[in-house]
Amino acid sequence: MTTPYYLLEEEKLRRNLALIRDVADRSGAEIILAFKAFALWKTFPIFREYISATTASSPDEARLALEEFGAPAHTYSPAYTEHDFPEILRCSSHITFNSLSQFHRFKPTPALSVREGQWGGAPSLGLRVNPEYSEIETELYNPCAPGSRFGVLAEDLPAELPSALEGFHIHCHCESSAENFARTLVHIEEKFSRWFPQLKWINFGGGHLMTRKDYNVELLVETLRGFHARYPHLRMILEPGSAFAWQTGHLVASVVDVVENHGIRTAILDVSFTCHMPDCLEMPYTPEVRGAMASPNPSEGGEPPFSPPSEGAGEAYRLGGNSCLSGDFMGYWQFDHELQVGEEVIFEDMIHYTTVKTNMFNGISHPAIGMLHLDGSLEILRQFSYDDYRSRMD
Ligand SMILES: Cc1ncc(COP(=O)(O)O)c(C=O)c1O
Numbered sequence: 001m002t003t004p005y006y007l008l009e010e011e012k013l014r015r016n017l018a019l020i021r022d023v024a025d026r027s028g029a030e031i032i033l034a035f036k037a038f039a040l041w042k043t044f045p046i047f048r049e050y051i052s053a054t055t056a057s058s059p060d061e062a063r064l065a066l067e068e069f070g071a072p073a074h075t076y077s078p079a080y081t082e083h084d085f086p087e088i089l090r091c092s093s094h095i096t097f098n099s100l101s102q103f104h105r106f107k108p109t110p111a112l113s114v115r116e117g118q119w120g121g122a123p124s125l126g127l128r129v130n131p132e133y134s135e136i137e138t139e140l141y142n143p144c145a146p147g148s149r150f151g152v153l154a155e156d157l158p159a160e161l162p163s164a165l166e167g168f169h170i171h172c173h174c175e176s177s178a179e180n181f182a183r184t185l186v187h188i189e190e191k192f193s194r195w196f197p198q199l200k201w202i203n204f205g206g207g208h209l210m211t212r213k214d215y216n217v218e219l220l221v222e223t224l225r226g227f228h229a230r231y232p233h234l235r236m237i238l239e240p241g242s243a244f245a246w247q248t249g250h251l252v253a254s255v256v257d258v259v260e261n262h263g264i265r266t267a268i269l270d271v272s273f274t275c276h277m278p279d280c281l282e283m284p285y286t287p288e289v290r291g292a293m294a295s296p297n298p299s300e301g302g303e304p305p306f307s308p309p310s311e312g313a314g315e316a317y318r319l320g321g322n323s324c325l326s327g328d329f330m331g332y333w334q335f336d337h338e339l340q341v342g343e344e345v346i347f348e349d350m351i352h353y354t355t356v357k358t359n360m361f362n363g364i365s366h367p368a369i370g371m372l373h374l375d376g377s378l379e380i381l382r383q384f385s386y387d388d389y390r391s392r393m394d
Contacts, residue, residue, distance in 0.1 A: 001252075001378065003344060004271045004367035008249040008351055008381075010046065010374050016211040016244055017050035023210055023217060024051070027224035029236035032074060034206045035061045037241020037352045040369065041068040042381045047244075053093070055206075055239040059084040062091035072121075074203065074239065076128060076169055078149060080106050089123065096126035096169040096203070099152060100162075103127060107164050126167030126203065127152060133187035134172040136207075138283060141174040154191040166200040168192060173207025175242060178219035181208060185223060193231075201235040208238055211246045242352045250290070251276065251350035251367060255343045256322065265317050266329060267339045272321030274328045275364050277350060278357050281327065289319070290346040292333040319345065323362045360389050 001007075024031040032053040041064055048070065056062035056073035065073035072093035079098070080088060085106050088095060097103040107125060130151030134144035143150040150171070170188055173180060181204070196202075210217055224236055253271040260266070273280045280287055286294050295316060315338050318331030339345075355369060366384035373379060 001368060001370055001380065003252050003254040004269075004276070004365075006249060006251050006350060006355060006367050006369045008040065008043070008245075008369070008371045010371060012248040013043065013046065013245070014050075014374075016246060016248060017047065019211055019217070020240075020243060021050040023221060027221045027236070028228050029204075029224050029238050031238045031240065033244050034239045034241030035064065036356060037206070038245040039064060039356050040381060043371065044069045056092070059087035059091070062088055066091040072123075074237065076126075078128075092123050093121065094126060094167065094201075094203075095123045096128050096167070098128050098150060100127070100156075103162065103165070107162070124166045124200070125164050126169050126201070127161070127165050128169045128171070129154065129157070129192055131170055131172055131184065131188045131191055133184055135176065135180045135184065136172070136174045138174070140282065144172050157195065159194075161195060161198050165198070167203060168195070168199055168201075169203040169205065171203075171205025171207065171239075173205060175209045175212075176207045177209070177214075178216040178223065182219060182223045185227065189230075196231050196234060199234060201237060202231075203237040203239060205238070206240045206242070208240045209243050209246065210240070211243045245352035247349045249349075249351040249372075251347040251354065253345045253347065253367075255339050255341050255345060257341060258317070258339060259320075266320040266331070267317045267345070268320045268322060269345060270322055271347075271367060272323040272325075272328050272361075272364055273330055274321060274323055274325050274359075275361050276321075276358050276367055277347060277354060278359075279353050280330055284330075286330065287350070288348040289333050290348060292335045292345075295332045295334050315339065323364055325361075360392060363389050 020031050031051060032055050033047060033051060034055045036057055053071050054065045054069050054073055056065050056075045057077050062073040062075050065071060073091055074094040075088050075092040076096035080102055089108055128151035130144055130148060130153055132144055132153065134142050136142040139145055172184060209215055210220055228236060251271060253269040255267050256270050257268045258265060259268060277287060314334035314336055316332045316334050317339060318329050319333060321328035358366060360366060368380055369382045371379045371381055
């Protein structure tokens with residue numbers, strides 16, 4: 001394949017899926033895929049071998065769930081509108097509202113559900129609640145920060161919930177550990193358990209990074225089992241995204257040019273941070289580059305390493321994107337050799353929150369998306385052309 005391209009590895013994907021299914025089997029929780037992190041629908045037949053549902057945040061994601069995944073979605077959006085709600089209704093088995101006002105405005109009547117519902121049932125309705133406790137340190141990803149627009153606070157809930165509400169949805173994790181979840185659950189129960197007898201299900205959201213090497217899977221299973229023992233009538237749902245696609249593939253780029261300015265050397269690539277790896281700039285976090293070392297030591301969630309490395313620390317480069325955004329670069333990385341034009345540079349772990357977030361700013365060509373199958377064969381899932389750029393503005 002010619003660069004640039006994302007390459008998803010089936011073996012690694014199946015390894016994550018098997019772990020997630022095992023957690024679901026042993027904990028009694030249903031674990032569903034959040035499309036916001038990963039929605040390469042051509043891989044859904046593989047997912048269907050391990051999980052049975054997905055979660056959507058928009059009419060299009062909900063439609064993808066129904067039509068491509070083959071099961072109606074668990075849908076949550078902070079902002080349903082009259083225009084999009086009929087499609088949400090058609091494609092969802094569960095619909096979570098962000099506020100009581102959204103619930104009262106859109107709660108479907110049984111008659112409407114039957115008329116609109118294509119999958120043959122009325123959706124179960126839920127409400128997002130905000131536990132005002134989260135151990136997420138990056139504000140951009142903290143849904144429980146003071147003033148957050150997500151979910152209803154305990155103090156604003158009526159003692160008696162509307163009878164049509166059957167579930168609570170709580171999302172307050174991001175790349176979090178089982179210890180984060182165990183501690184957070186104490187706060188969730190403290191604030192919300194008085195309403196549990198009125199509910200049928202509870203969705204603990206995403207951010208449970210159970211496929212990360214150091215994740216304490218046993219603690220997660222134990223924590224969920226403990227919760228189930230305390231509230232056996234509540235069906236537990238988890239909806240991670242990242243955990244499914246975590247470390248399942250990479251983005252392969254090539255060096256196009258090397259430029260120097262005041263002693264700062266930048267290798268310009270045929271990919272862009274802002275277009276193809278947006279979280280690197282947004283979060284920001286420093287991606288791993290195969291065969292190179294970030295300098296100084298990158299701290300996840302901290303500032304990217306912008307100061308030049310010390311003398312004699314190898315060949316140090318900023319890596320620069322091919323867009324016109326001045327800040328479309330990161331660095332430094334140290335390589336053990338001088339980079340040559342045409343040489344490949346591989347960004348590790350570039351499958352989650354990439355292909356769902358990429359854009360065509362500057363008309364820059366979008367990396368192809370490939371999949372390496374178990375038998376070693378390479379399938380090109382998608383290649384992009386001028387028509388894709390043009391048709392966005394048809
Ligand atoms: C409501 C909700 N559910 C699930 C997720 C998926 O989270 P992650 O990909 O971190 O597991 C998110 C991420 O922002 C979210 O906002």
